[in-house]
Amino acid sequence: MERNIFYRLLLAALALTLIATSATTAQTPAPASQSGNAENGKKLYVTYFCWSCHGSSGRAGGAAPAITPSARSADDLIKYIRKPRGAMPPYTSKSISDREIADIAAFLRTVPKDPDPKSIPLLNQQ
Amino acid sequence: MVDVIKSLGFEYMFGVPANTYMSLQESIVNYGKNKDPEFILATNEDLAAAMAHGYAKVAGKPALIGCHGTVGAQHATMGVYDAFCDRVPMVMILGNIFDAAKRGTGKVAWAHSAVDAAALVRDMTKWDDAPHSLPHFAESMVRAYKIAVTPPMMPVALVLDVDLQEEEVSREANLRIPKLGTLVPPSPDPGAIADVAKMLVAAEHPVIVVDRVARTPKAITDLIELAETLQAAVIDRKGRMNFPTRHPLEQTRSSMGLQNADVVLGIEVIDFAGVRSNRAGAKKISITANDLFSRSNYTDYLKFAEVDLAIPADGEASLPLLVEAVKKLVTADRKRFFEERGKKLATAHRETFDRYPQQAAVGWNDSPVSTARVTAELWPLIRNEDWSLVADLSFFQDWPLKLWDFTKHHQFLGGPGGYGIGYGAPAAVGAAVANKKNGRISINIQQDGDLMMGPGSLWTAANHHLPLLTIMHNNQGFHNECMEAQRLALRRGRDGTRAHIGNRLIEPIIDYAKMAESMGMHGEGPITDPKDLGPALKRAMDVVKRGEPAMVDVRTQPR
Secondary structure, three states: OOHHHHHHHHHHHHOOOOOOOOHHHHOOOOOOOOOOOHHHHHHHHHHOOHHHHHOOOOOOOOOOOOOOOOOOOHHHHHHHHHOOOOOOOOOOOOOOOHHHHHHHHHHHHHOOOOOOHHHOHHHOOO | OHHHHHHOOOOEEEEOOOOOOHHHHHHHHHHOOOOOOEEEEOOOHHHHHHHHHHHHHHHOOOOEEEEEOOHHHHHHHHHHHHHHHOOOOEEEEEEEOOOHHHOOOOOHHHHOOOOOHHHHHHHHOOOEEOOOOHHHHHHHHHHHHHHHHOOOOOEEEEEEEHHHHHOOOOOOOOOOOOOOOOOOOOOOOHHHHHHHHHHHHHOOOEEEEEOOOOOOHHHHHHHHHHHHHHOOEEEEOOOOOOOOOOOOOEOOOOOOOOOOOOEEEEEOOOOHHHOOOOOOOOEEEEEOHHHHOOOOOOOOOOOOOOOOEEEOOOHHHHHHHHHHHHHHHOOHHHHHHHHHHHHHHHHHHHHHHHHHHHHHOOOOOOOOEOHHHHHHHHHHHHOOOOEEEOOOOOOOOOHHHHHOOOOOHHHEOOOOOOOOOOOHHHHHHHHHHHHHHOOOEEEEEEEHHHHHHOOHHHHHHHHOOOOEEEEEEEOOEOHHHHHHHHHHHHHOOOOHHHOOOOOEOEOOEOOHHHHHHHOOOEEEEEEOOHHHHHHHHHHHHHHHHOOOOEEEEEEEOOO
8 A cells, every 4th residue: 555545544543443333332321430440441452443553552553652551541531532632533422432441441551561672682782 | 589588688587387478488498498587486477477576676677477468467467567666677478379270169279369468468567569570579579678677667568479489490580689788777967967966055954855766786875975965864765775774864754854854856756746845935856767758547656746846867877967966066165064964964863763762662572572573583683694675664664674774775675666465475585586696585574464465475485495584474464454444434333343354364363384384484483472583583594594485473463
């Protein structure tokens, strides 16, 4: 694919993160300050193809920025996904429920930090 | 025919056997002793074309491809189209049976004949002919070669009649091979070059943008000289290996790139319309052989580039003239100014490359393995070898260009040109054929979906004992399309969780290591734990150093 088109698609694909189409669960409101279920969030991260743009642990898959390590609250992530900035389109509660986003936020908070690049010999070659 | 072919210095013919050109193939193998050209068997004509494509970019000269003028050429078209878009020469031999009386009453000969066989590839070749006699063939083959290798280079096609190939040459035949002579690429107008030099020397922040400039190693040397004389920024869009990645004036991703350029010189830039400076009144100059020839149907000529000065000439041939013209205009004052500019550019270059280790550490221990980690694990294994990266990096975040040190022409070849999926593996094989001749090892980072278009490429690599290391970038599918399908579904208010259907290669999961082994090469994997990657690459590299191909299947992050 021509590179300009490719990058345009990648930007568009950024919009695909953290989405869902489950109409049944989408109607379930989440408590404003819920902590979320990280284990379920890990499954939802795969189910909803979040990894597709952000990589398997939210550390960037090349098509979108890294979203881990994360200290983001469920409320903050819900707010962002409903009204994102940049190329990412908004996702309504019909696409993904607040509770599911809260679970994904909980999963993202469990992902550990990357090692310091200075501690990686392969990244310090001349 | 073989004598004419030999006179032009063809080293290889990539092909799939076909009875419409079998007579020529037999003559190449027996009369020609299967040397210059040597016949290399591909398992699909599309692969043969891509092999010739990869070969030409390393060898700097075309190969032949052989196929039926009908069913073979139909397979070959995408590979030929890629070469056409990438401005790479090759000479297609299309077998045909012109005389209907010779086709008999069966189905095959009639189905394998055409009134105008070259029509199929005419929109993606620069020239074609269907010679009717041996003198006609000799003239057309020499002409075909000349047209193919004169910039802008492109594929050409010759349709060869079975009778012409098989008829005994009369003792009285007065056959001769036309003289090719020395070919000089189209050079620029000296006055125009003088104007460009004036603009560059007077500019505050000139930027040289290059894409498919370097046909030979000399272009790199000349481009370095031009950039250093001006202390000007160079942005390399890497259609070829044009400029050393660690040169202080290399500014492809730096803060000192295009944004503030007052003069932008584009040399063989394919998408020059897409090259923009934010500075008001910035001047754009183009030097490209693409202005000398174009086909109408396929729109690979891209968006019309609005420029202040367009010079229709070969970029590589223009460089020495431009260097000379610039040097004549540089005064002591300008030289001091250039030196100050060069210091700022060097700082910007260093800052850019200093950021890469931090970026590469992202997801360092993740499984699937990050593409940055694959790149970093490879570097210590090849850095002291004579290596050539024969891969397209479109889906690999260009990590090798960020973490390795590219200095030589053969170390990077650019992409497919036409962006047809299925180019990667066979082009790597073709490039490895040329690299082997020079004692080099070839490294291919291979997309999984691309390999599935033509896994027979692996067999050709094993058959010819190519020192080619294939690292699978196995993200288990056509990932770009997977993301796009997800986006489309959601935009339409549909189910975005079904994007895997029709896009992912997961049910069943493909065992690429076994695939490699089945083709007769060393295969390992899938590697899912990044800790296992280094040792697997080392084992595979040991095989490659012994002169055989090897593959390591790595389960990778999407990009």
